[in-house]
Amino acid sequence: MIDPPLAVLAELTHRCPLQCPYCSNPVELERSKTELSTAEWIRVMREIADVGALQVHLSGGEPMARPDLDQIVAAARDAGLYSNLITSAVLLTEERMERLAGAGLDHVQISFQDSEPARADRIAGYRGALAKKKRAAEAVRMCGLPLTVNLVVHRQNLTTLEDLLTMAVDLLPQRIEVAHVQYYGWAIRNRAALMPTPEQVRSALETVERARERLRGRVTIDHVVPDYYGRRPKACMGGWGRRFLNITPSGKVLPCHAAESLPGMVFETVRERTIGEIWRDSPAFDAFRGTSWMPEPCRSCERREIDWGGCRCQALAITGDAAAADPVCDKSPDHVTLTSFTNQALAEGAPDLVYRRYGARAG
Numbered sequence: 001m002i003d004p005p006l007a008v009l010a011e012l013t014h015r016c017p018l019q020c021p022y023c024s025n026p027v028e029l030e031r032s033k034t035e036l037s038t039a040e041w042i043r044v045m046r047e048i049a050d051v052g053a054l055q056v057h058l059s060g061g062e063p064m065a066r067p068d069l070d071q072i073v074a075a076a077r078d079a080g081l082y083s084n085l086i087t088s089a090v091l092l093t094e095e096r097m098e099r100l101a102g103a104g105l106d107h108v109q110i111s112f113q114d115s116e117p118a119r120a121d122r123i124a125g126y127r128g129a130l131a132k133k134k135r136a137a138e139a140v141r142m143c144g145l146p147l148t149v150n151l152v153v154h155r156q157n158l159t160t161l162e163d164l165l166t167m168a169v170d171l172l173p174q175r176i177e178v179a180h181v182q183y184y185g186w187a188i189r190n191r192a193a194l195m196p197t198p199e200q201v202r203s204a205l206e207t208v209e210r211a212r213e214r215l216r217g218r219v220t221i222d223h224v225v226p227d228y229y230g231r232r233p234k235a236c237m238g239g240w241g242r243r244f245l246n247i248t249p250s251g252k253v254l255p256c257h258a259a260e261s262l263p264g265m266v267f268e269t270v271r272e273r274t275i276g277e278i279w280r281d282s283p284a285f286d287a288f289r290g291t292s293w294m295p296e297p298c299r300s301c302e303r304r305e306i307d308w309g310g311c312r313c314q315a316l317a318i319t320g321d322a323a324a325a326d327p328v329c330d331k332s333p334d335h336v337t338l339t340s341f342t343n344q345a346l347a348e349g350a351p352d353l354v355y356r357r358y359g360a361r362a363g
């Protein structure tokens with residue numbers, strides 16, 4: 001008997017007006033003409049509820065690029081799902097925010113690149129991004145919706161983490177996430193430019209701890225040590241096929257955001273089978289579900305049902321074997337490879353950023 005997922009990440013489109021070098025979406029994006037239609041997304045919201053999930057995260061790309069977002073939100077509400085909009089917010093005007101709230105949206109998460117306009121524009125590859133995001137955060141507040149501020153941090157902005165936190169607190173969110181860049185998809189190209197130094201990672205831990213003390217009872221701050229500096233992996237997606245699933249813009253159902261990087265896997269789509277059928281009975285979800293697929297050192301490890309062996313995509317990217325222990329783990333024979341990647345990235349200095357340019361890839 002397979003438990004239902006808790007939440008679903010619905011990537012409504014890969015289109016996005018920003019050009020973040022740390023974007024974790026795949027290098028090859030899905031084109032707009034392959035995206036699910038409004039009617040298909042409305043059906044998918046019902047299927048998400050039918051499989052037993054409670055929450056849907058509406059993401060992208062930039063989900064605001066879908067003119068039918070209000071209808072999709074309303075369908076989520078009708079299906080009884082808690083809906084969270086994950087957005088860069090540069091398209092989130094007061095008027096659109098009111099429409100989304102009216103359609104039944106429950107929560108908004110806005111990502112920020114920096115607290116200083118020129119630096120924020122430089123990372124986003126978008127002029128005026130910071131001012132638009134701040135206006136959007138105010139619009140969320142005026143509609144009475146809870147807000148999460150997502151601060152994306154890396155070597156080029158970690159020295160200003162105090163300023164980032166001050167800016168975030170001023171936006172009156174319920175939650176702040178200090179999110180270190182994860183090196184999947186496009187972001188791998190910018191690993192050398194974005195990899196934090198050990199001193200920055202130590203300093204970030206102290207800065208966040210001080211802020212938590214100062215802001216106790218006012219705002220929750222989430223922060224975890226970035227993967228490349230960890231000793232034990234995170235339970236990626238809460239374990240493969242255990243808690244979450246992703247739906248791509250064209251309707252492919254994936255066990256995780258980056259799963260398409262794994263060779264030889266076939267991902268079924270919501271155009272072929274229901275989400276419930278795919279969740280319960282598909283080769284891709286069965287491939288790394290549970291513990292029976294694990295080789296050593298995970299097979300006999302006491303943490304195998306805590307972190308579920310970590311991330312399959314990271315294992316593949318670093319070791320070439322998707323079934324290996326996540327090399328973040330210092331029990332993995334490949335942990336030294338991860339350390340050497342970190343050292344190499346730091347030794348390369350800060351090469352020019354390679355921007356994610358959607359217009360050139362999707363359309």
Ligand code: SF4
Nearest residue numbers: 016018020023061088
């Ligand atoms: S370019 Fe930036 S805002 Fe757009 S999808 Fe990628 S990370 Fe998100």
Ligand code: SF4
Nearest residue numbers: 298301303304309329
């Ligand atoms: S050996 Fe495997 S299960 Fe054990 S801590 Fe490391 S990654 Fe997790």
